[in-house]
Amino acid sequence: MTLEERVDDVSEIVTEKPRVSRPRVMDEVTEAIASDIFSGRYKPGHSLPTENELCTAHGVSRTVIREALKVLAAKGLILTRPRIGSVVCEEDNWNIIDAQVLAWHASNALGDKLFDAILEARRAIEPLVAEIAASRATMREIADLEAACDGMANAGEDIVVFSRHDIAFHQTLYAASHNPVFRQIGGMIDAALTATLRATAVISVDHRTNAVVVHRELLEALRMRNQPAAREAANRILDLAAHDLEIAKKNADS
8 A cells, every 4th residue: 555545545434434444435426426327427448537626526536536446447438548547438338237337327317229139139039048948947946937927017006025026937947948058148138137126116006917827838838848839939028028128118207
């Protein structure tokens, strides 16, 4: 640790405010800078303020700022070079399926482009996953899928509960493929899936009832080991998701 960093640390200790743990402070500062990037305050190709300016803006030491910048760089949001500073990366370099990045992005309103990309990826993957799961799902996994369907059906108007069970259904579906690659992909898109399901859950109870119906169709296809029916049901789920996504977009614009 440099002398300058030690002085910064001491200045934090002697302040009259209660000391907050560094990990918590660092997380808050990291999220704040990320939010400024996602909101467009710091645009791709443009430099972030200097470390000293960021210290002043956030009221923290250079050590905290440097730790925050390391996290942002690891997630592809910025590129830091000696003597140059930190530059915001182009959006194509952002690790948008990272759970933390997606959470930061969601707090600034996920763009239609990203929602559409997530749905497109699901369309390419989930019907095949469902088809494979129809021949490989264990009785325990089928029971877990049924429990998730029941949870969705019994959620009533509670969007959070509905989304939680919807997410659990899709997580179990990927696991039921018993394909390590698909399971890894399922884990990678988990955060993206969570964001889209929660966004599209903000619809009427009638529409959520339709979602329960098509999820049960997929469940029954898996139970009967009917692979074509499983693929077809998965496609119907995604058709409904696309419809609900359009409703969510219109609600956001109104």
